[in-house]
Amino acid sequence: MAKVKILIVEDELIIAEDMRDMLESLGYEVVGVTGRLDEAKRLLAATMPDIAMVDITLGTKQDGLDLASHIINHQNIPFVFCTSHADKGTVDKAKQLHPHGYLVKPFEQNDLFSAIEVALSNFSYSRDADSSPLEVKNNDLIIKDSLFVKEGNLYVKVKIEKIQWLSPDGNYTTIHEEGGKKHLVRMPLKDLHDQLPQDKFFRSHRSFVVNLASIEAINNQNIYIDSQQIPLGKNYRDELLSQVKKMQ
Incomplete structure (x- = not known):
């Protein structure tokens, strides 16, 4: 069974490993973990994830915003911002990039699961605003070269x-x-x-x-x-x- 592939971009090692454990226990495949912008770009191209979980602040800079712009321009996959900051300034900057989800730390496994589900649906729906949202309405999503079929609590990836x-x-x-x-x-x-x-x-x-x-x-x-x-x-x-x- 093909799994949804996820890239974690998070510079706090403990949080990153907790995310990995939660995602893998939910049945997802984590294809990479990094806290650096340049490495994240390399991993995006090398691993071809289906979705990226992106911390807005990497180190002392908001490099996650730059990575989101890169994903929009080069990868065409959904991304979820993960951040410790829910202040108006950070949220306003994030909104301009139209993330497919926004997750505030600390979060639990159910929060992570819900964020991914919503992100996949939001991305599939926004893929073609003029088309009938059959993918969302029926819980089955077509993203890039794959069909994501809802089976139990997970989306199962079927390569077209x-x-x-x-x-x-x-x-x-x-x-x-x-x-x-x-x-x-x-x-x-x-x-x-x-x-x-x-x-x-x-x-x-x-x-x-x-x-x-x-x-x-x-x-x-x-x-x-x-x-x-x-x-x-x-x-x-x-x-x-x-x-x-x-x-x-």
Whole structure:
């Protein structure tokens, strides 16, 4: 099961390690911990986290604000400010960068969990202000190249490129991932298909959507993916062959 990857940027070692322990016990993956601006930028590029927890004050400077600007301009991921300061001046500076969460120290594990949940939802919603917020409304989020599926108390990350096909289950959709993994999404098949890259995912039948890159064979009636036989509607066949040719 892929985990949400988190970068911690915090210069107080004890607090940073407490955060790591809390996050890992919640089921998240901590990909790096640092209290320096330059190292944080390096880790962002090297580890490609899904979200960053950023202390506003690193050392004696408010370098966390500079890091937030860097994330906005270069990383396109959500970030949460973590700070000991809740004064008006600090809050006003932070607000200008539109963080996806704001956490005041000291905090408990539940506070950390809630901040991450809200940040992921806020980021997914702000990704496209003009689109219908299906991701937020149904608890499943699409961020960058991954779909975050709500399972229990956690978001489980499913890389979009790893999705092989989709099938309906009433008003829900089952995601069939590489390796035989399955995820149930609280969204109808059509709505989920609309959220995915249209040049990569094709409606092969009224009840199936396939990842074009996963197709192993095609005949007049079926598509084969990992030895699974998926129906190919006759009204979809010509368009499917056209799409496959474009990928060659």
